[in-house]
Amino acid sequence: MSKYALLLAVAAMAQDARQIVEESQKRHRSNSQRYEGVLQVFNPNGKNSEKRWQFSRVGNYGESKALLRFIAPPEVKGVALLIVNHTDRASDQWMWLPELQRDRRVALQDRSTRFFGTDFSYEDLEERDVEQSDFKMLGEETAEGQACWKIESTPRKTRASQYGRVVMWIRKDIYFPVRYEMYVKDQVVRRLHYRKIEKTQGVWSALELNMEDLRRKGRTVLKTEKLQYNVPVKEEMFTLQALRRGE
Amino acid sequence: MKLIKLISWQYARKHKLRSLLTMAGIVLGVAVFVGMHTANQSVMAAFIKTVNRIAGATQLQVTAGEAGFDEEVLERVQAAPGVRVAVPVIEAVVNLNLRSQGNILILAVDLTGDRSLRDYTLEEGEDTVIEDPLVFIAQPDSLMVTREFASANQLAINSKITLDAMDGPRTFTVRGIMQSSGLTSAFGGNLAIMDVYAAQKVFGRGRKFDRIDLAVNKGEPVAAVRARLGQMLGPGFEVDPPSARGKQFEALSSVYGAMANLTSMFALFIGMFIIYNSFAIAVTQRRSEIGILRALGASRGQIQTLFLAESALLGLAGAAAGVLFGLLIARGISASLGEFLGEIYGVAQRADEIASDPKLLLGALAMGVVTSLIAAWIPARGAAQVDPVRALQKGRYQILSAGENRVRRITAFALLGVVVFCLSFTQNRIAFYGGYFLTVIAGLLLVPTVAAWLSRALRPLMKTLAPVEGTLAADSLIQSPRRTSGAVSALALSISLVIALGGMARASYDAINEWMRVAFNPDMFLTATQNITDRSFRFPVSFADAVREAPGVRVVQLVRNGRLRYNGGPVMFVAVEIAKLERESFLPAVEGDSSTMYKRAAAGEGFILSDNFAQLYNVHLGNPLTLNTPNGPLTLPVVGVVRDYSDQKGTVLMDRAVFIKNWNDDSINIVRLYLQRGVTVEATRQWLERQLAGKTRFFIFTNRDLKAYVTKITDQWFGLTYIQLFVAVLVAVLGIINTLTVSITDRRRELGVLQAVGALRHQVRRTIWLEAIAIGVVGLLIGFLFGVVALYYTIEMSARDFAGLRLEYTYPWGMSAALWPVILGAALLAALAPAEQAVRGSLVESLEYE
């Protein structure tokens, strides 16, 4: 790294880390969203699996509601997860199991566990309002071939997250995150890459998410298909009653 | 030590058979003690191991008796400060439909995340256990089994396995195989994990959990969290460390442990007499040897020490043999014990290895030595008092002096006076047991007098039967009370034990039969489990509606029972529609008014207690009884006490409405059906099976099935008693052999003379046989007398401390009669070897023998 680059990095720190994150969330805000996800889990033993789900989301970042419902393979068809994000606290999450015809709450204590055998944890599925964390600018770095800000976020309430801190890389040109590294103590335990960043309906979106679990040495790829923004979705879809009806 | 090698060892070598027989009592007593306790401990250890293995990192467990509790409790516990993680659990033992594989323990936990698995298996970085977690929880037929179980049954991922579910046999799919770990060795490896929400459905739990396992935050004291949770949840819940389950199990099997103690104590006690007897004889026989030793300068102390050391060595050798033998039989006992506890308490447990507790074994050794020392104490003192001059003269010293006998008699009567005083003026426990002990001592002190008296009475009879042999046999008894009374005491003690336990068994059978006749009068019983004491499955209340539609059914009674904790003890509750109970199976009140008791209980105004509950917890008519419910403590008065034998730990009977209201639980485990006149059980069975097949899993017991089942359980219970009796009689018979062996040595010259003047060999044999039979007869008669007292104490004991059962005092005449051929036959058997020994050997030597 040249002397100049170093100088530049120091200069960029002048920009407030919180503002960057806030800007990033504001820019890519959409009122509603729907897509079909293809979930590929690559296990360290070489056994892989593929599942599909339909994802709908409504509301602003940090206070949105989301519903994902599996559509394939047949063994898991109909299994659904309802996430209700709150600005001031951890989200509420419920799961629906059609075979048992009942819902179950995903307890807070389970948020750090793996979401349905993927490399995501339940917590990784929630959206967190900026007010829930403190941010710190670590500098500028090239990530995924792009110039980025490197920002560290630390949760304000210790209980709110399994992670001690999260380091994120946000593209300077479009304020879009390309990489997250999640820490437990001083160890990176998960690494999330945003790939295939394209504009859909004028909104920048990552069409492929790649989550690595460094402890278990597994990898999960989520590909987004049929992505639509600002679709007509009703608020009633995102209730426990609707979840139970299997809509 | 040198003396022992020089003197005692030579003597023991010369009298090998007798030394072995002398040890036999100790061997058997210690073997029974070690065997039964080791078995008990092994089953306990296996249970605790299972509990611990299952508990894994669990620090506390929340339960509400067997009734379970609502799901919402979980969220409250999870939200409680200090709780790091709390997982809901349902546990059930299910019969495997696999060839003779027995039961499998199903542990149902929350598999929403992999948290439970990680905490349970305690293996880090393992994630191949479940093929696909999403599929696992999405499909309620998912099961994860242990690697051991999988390989034993040739199961692989996606293999099918059939288990009994609420709605009949259901096929499960293996979707995970657990790596070998602590958990997988729980319950002998027969363990499967499923999702807790699926288990609710499979086992008919509704929206309830059996238990919450939790771990506290790091740095948080467990006790503080326990107290906090206890406060938060209220008295209907118990918050305990996992080890508390072991304690509960222990409480359940405590009666068994007490029984084991009693048997071994009795065997040792009887063994003590044999040792006493042998030493008393040895001291007499070795008088001249003792005299020589004394003449050579041995002090009294040295002589006493010599005999005591000899007895200690004997005790040690016997105890060591007993320990080995005990460990050998422990495996067999533990298998039957595990099954038996499963049948009675519904806590199935497999003990795969024998847990030999060094403390127990050391204790057993010490017990053998101490018993032997106590037994040898008086003879050793006697040896020390041998006068060297008189000892070197020839003569007979067998006869107890009249003075000694008088002292014994006076002491005995004084002791009996104390006992009568104890019994009539105080209910105190120490006085009661002390009284029992003193009665036994008094009885034993009287044995020589009574035995001599009885032998004298027998002499003319025996003389008529066989003039020479009979007379000589009777005389042998009369002349050597010291030799005889030990064997007679041992025999009398074991016969009294037979009478006491047999009498109690008889009384229990009678009482249980009467109770079954009145209380078990429905024509059919429908249960949710194969075994009536197992409560792993329950019916939803809707099941009853389906049953009510059966044609020809007159009355349907819904029963919900289970275990509760009362004052720390596991008691049984039975919730039933009491109004119907009063009409159909009316048990009269032991305490209270039979006519109003049921009405008041039916109105929810009070509890009806079983007799043993009232006895064991000292709660009686009119007293308030407080039960802890999930809604808080429930206090109602006791409106009546009935004789009920459903459970050894006591039963509380309440109206179904009271239970539903206070436990928020309307499930059922047993449905009692009364049929209309003319309707057959078979027709109803067929109708039910046709209508309900595939909908609800149930088992049908006819009235006769259930009675047979109760009888079987009772038989099994008394089966343990019969082992005791067998051991007692065996030890006593060994005592007879011992006495006869000594007798033929003592009478060698006499037997020689007999042969010299023309007795044929069978005539000599016959006199030994007759002597054995005479000992048998005298032992039986004295034993019957002892039995009268022992039965009284046993019945009192069982009422006071074991089962709280009040039993009628009925002397078991039939059993007494049956004992005659048994004991006399055994005595004759005992006489075979000594009699052979008597006719062998040189006549010339025996005539010169002195």
Place this chain on the structure above:
Amino acid sequence: MVALDTVDLRIDKAEVVSLVGPSGSGKSTLLNLIGGLDRPSSGDVEVDGARLAGVSDDELTRIRRDKIGFIFQFFNLLPTLSCLENVSLPLHLRGWPAAKIADRAKELLTLVKLDKRMEHLPDELSGGERQRVAIARALSVYPPILLADEPTGNLDSSTGAEILDLLRDVHQRLNATVLIVTHDRGVAEACPRRIALKDGRVVKDERG
């Protein structure tokens, strides 16, 4: 070591013979062999026409109880039985009817002059009286042979003489063969035939 070595001896019916010799000379062994209490390692004994070699124990007992009466140095009475019972013992063992036994026993006790002491226990009698009971017992079936092992050995000399008189009297009445092992020179000399043993051999056999 052998107790008896090539002893060839014949005692005729109704002879009264004394057997003398130092301790260990084999005289008791000889008596025991004749009485069938012991068996020779080789050789044979013939008693009143019955050969003892090769017969079973019970057969030996039958020969003994029908042909031989024993009298021991230490009397060997059964201490728990009365005089009458002691004398009755061999008869009971032969299965005689009770009335006949009582008659015979009383008759014999009268013969030994103990008719006044029939119900006494041996411990209550003097040494001489005890030996007389033992003699009565030995005579109970009127055996053709009477074997006495030191019958006076445990008695003072005057009592010993009485016992010897009694034996002589019995011999005359019953015409029995009597063999007496004794240390007492007087007793030995009183017998018509005297045999002496030493180291298991007959060293003297004289009559008259």
